[in-house]
Amino acid sequence: TKGVAEEIIDAAFKTAGSDGASNIEKIWSSRFDTPAVDDRERARHVRFLQGRGFSLDDTLRFLKRNPSR
Secondary structure (H helix, E strand, C coil): CCCCCHHHHHHHHHHHCCCCCCCHHHHHHHHCCCCCCCHHHHHHHHHHHHHCCCCHHHHHHHHHCCCCC
8 A cells, every 4th residue: 555566575575584683682782782781772783773773672672682793
């Protein structure tokens, strides 16, 4: 209904993976080296990931796992 071709939609879902968050760690590690140490830093991480199109649920789930990269 918005004029986006079905092929593009299918490719986007395939790229995103089954849970829609397959690239979240890759995107996060492109900006941050260590997990957030306080609430202010955590808010920066959340805003960054949401700005890249990840949902709040996926973002919080990822950050809760506390990536150690």
